[in-house]
Amino acid sequence: MSNGRSSEHTVQRLTRYPLLLRQVSFLVHEQPRSKALTMGLRPQILNFTESMEDQRLVAEALEAVEAVLTSVNESVRKVENEERLRILSEELWIGQG
Numbered sequence: 001m002s003n004g005r006s007s008e009h010t011v012q013r014l015t016r017y018p019l020l021l022r023q024v025s026f027l028v029h030e031q032p033r034s035k036a037l038t039m040g041l042r043p044q045i046l047n048f049t050e051s052m053e054d055q056r057l058v059a060e061a062l063e064a065v066e067a068v069l070t071s072v073n074e075s076v077r078k079v080e081n082e083e084r085l086r087i088l089s090e091e092l093w094i095g096q097g
Contacts, residue, residue: 014069021062028054 028051 014065014072017065018062018069021058021065025055025058025062028058
């Protein structure tokens with residue numbers, strides 16, 4: 001039973017990565033400019049090459065994490081379905097006349 005719990009917690013943690021990366025993406029896009037504005041400062045001239053590279057890397061990471069999460073969800077669903085089938089098969093009684 002502890003294996004199931006461990007797997008369950010792992011999947012729960014995996015589901016948080018896309019949320020985290022979306023927040024990082026927001027910060028990469030918005031934070032420097034909005035922070036400067038809220039502090040009453042003139043937004044600094046950003047190195048747009050670095051900013052664009054950061055945005056690209058975060059987008060790639062988000063895409064990869066979502067692909068892994070989709071794969072894990074499909075694998076979990078498959079295992080759960082196989083377990084249901086095993087239980088049904090054990091309960092099934094086929095009489096022979």
